[in-house]
Amino acid sequence: MKTLYTATVTTKGARHGHTTSDDGVLDMKLSMPKSLGGEGGKFSNPEQLFAAGYSACFGSALEAVAKDHKVDLGDFSVTAIIDLGKTEEDELQLAATLDCYIPGVDVETGEKLINGAHEICPYSRATRDNIDVTLNLLVDED
Structure with a gap:
């Protein structure tokens, strides 16, 4: 792999650090969500940070695919919903849902763009066959 960029982040104190x-x-500062027994509040957590990175990266992939197909995305957005849960074996596991809003595109075009972005997005490639990822196209109601 030819490295294009390196991000270096250090966390001290894990989820409470x-x-x-x-x-x-x-x-x-990080904190454990209330649903996991933490204080919650105004501090972030690993799942939020992952959601921010995935939604931004997927949005860039969507822009690249749209450019190749000569489609104007307009005021589009990608919302990543990251679930932390447990498997049947009682192991922690992530799942992701990506809600993609592309105003003014028909369903066929939107699905083509989203599926194409899922193929090239580094986050999608890293999670492929490791976690469940659901892709949703949000459309304007007529």
Whole structure:
């Protein structure tokens, strides 16, 4: 692999700690969500950070595919919903849902773009066959 960019982030104290990138851009306290027995509140957690990265990366992949197909995405958005759960074997497991809103495209075009983005997105490629990923196209009602 030819490296194009390297992100370096250090977290001290795990889910109850603090995470900082080597360039200082990311510098935040983490907390356990209330549903996992934590304090919740105004601090982030690994699942939110993963959702932010996945939705941004998938959006960039969507832009690349749309450009190849000469489709204007308009004011599009990608919402990543990351679930943390347990398998039947009582092991922790992630699942992802990507809600993609592309205004003004027909369903066939939208699905083609989303499926194409899923093929090239580095997050999608990293999670493929490892976690369940559901792709949804959100459309405007007529």
